[in-house]
Amino acid sequence: MTFSVQQTIPTFRIFSLDKAKEFYVDFLGFQLDWEHRFEDVAPVYLQVSRAGLVLHLTEHHGDCCPGSTAFVRVSGLRDYHAEISTKDYGYLRPGVQATFHDSIQMEVTDPFGNRIRFDEMT
Template identity: 55%
Template sequence: MITPIFRIFDLEKAKEFYIDYLGFQLDWAHRFEEHMPVYCQVSLHELILHLSEHHGDCSPGSAIRIKMTDLKKYHSALKEKKYTYANPGLEKSPWNTVELTVTDPFFNRITFYEEIL
């Protein structure tokens, strides 16, 4: 299993995006001391992401692709939330996938995709 790490700058903003909007759950969060940067894990079904405020872990502006089933249903659930900072649409790609791309507040991009049979 591969676990991507995304750079974040604000845990509350990350929670608003990943948990409140995308539907992930916060599995755990760790700080070495109270006012130190956070390192945490969020998950959605079998997908696991690590989010880090530590500057040495990764760079902002990363991108990943995540294969999903029932992408139209997930898209509908996102639209119902009326998230202020994003309103992504479904797009058909030339390589026979339907894709939904979202960008987090830290410029990390996630493309959820489903293969067209």
């Protein structure tokens, strides 16, 4: 069988489930697919998704380091920017910038220092 990649799922370190939901679900419009804890006081591991982008968010210290970046090629970036610009989220107001590589880009930084660069070719 020929090797092929089916999907890439970035994993971001988080420190607060409430702050993560406020950012990813309420502000960016992702849906919460599932969340898991081994017990009530254990760190949470969850999945959020939107428009084909799937992210794993984890409080587990050994899973990954905070401050990671995911580069995501998209279409409809200006519409998405307009949508999130209407949200009442006081910690971030991203803009759309032209890049040197013939695209437009919007970068968002979550409360834990992780970044998503949404990039659309022009």
